[in-house]
Amino acid sequence: MVLKPEALRARLLELEEAISHLEELRAQAAAAETDFRIRWAIERGLLLASQIVFDVGNHLLSAHFGVAARDYEDILEQLAQEGVLPGPVRESLRGLGGFRNLLAHDYLRLDPVEVRRHLDQAPHRFTGFALAIRRWLDAL
Numbered sequence: 001m002v003l004k005p006e007a008l009r010a011r012l013l014e015l016e017e018a019i020s021h022l023e024e025l026r027a028q029a030a031a032a033e034t035d036f037r038i039r040w041a042i043e044r045g046l047l048l049a050s051q052i053v054f055d056v057g058n059h060l061l062s063a064h065f066g067v068a069a070r071d072y073e074d075i076l077e078q079l080a081q082e083g084v085l086p087g088p089v090r091e092s093l094r095g096l097g098g099f100r101n102l103l104a105h106d107y108l109r110l111d112p113v114e115v116r117r118h119l120d121q122a123p124h125r126f127t128g129f130a131l132a133i134r135r136w137l138d139a140l
Helices: 005-026 029-033 036-065 072-081 087-092 096-105 112-138
Strands: none
Touching: 005 036, 005 112, 029 036, 029 112, 036 072, 036 096, 036 112, 072 087, 072 096, 087 112, 096 112
16 A cells, blocks of 8 residues: 555545534534434534544555554554654554444444533544544654
C-alpha cells in the first residue's frame, strides 16, 4: 500500500467537520433524552469521527510503517510508538476503540451517560488527533 497524504488530509477535513457538528450537538445534549433525532445525530457523529480516526491511523500505519494493527486500540498504540501521536493525545483517545464498537455493534447497550461523556470529550480528543496527524504529514 502507498501512503496517500491527500486522502488522509481529505479525511481530516471530514473529521474537522464532524467535530464542528459535535460541538453544536453538545449544546443540545440534554434534549437527547427525549428527542431521538438529537440522540441519533450524536451517536452517528461520534461513530463517524471515531471511524475516521481509525481509518486514518490504519492507513498511515500500513502504508508508511508497514505495521498491521491487531484492533482499534492497537492502531492508536502503534501511532504513539511510531511517534505520530504524542502521549497526551494517545491517552485522550484511550478506550475509543471499545466505544466505537458499542456504537456500531452493541448499540442496544449504550449508556446515555457514557455517550454524553464521549460527546463532551469529542472536540478536544478528535482535534488533538487531527493536529497530530497534520503535523506528522507536514513533516514528510
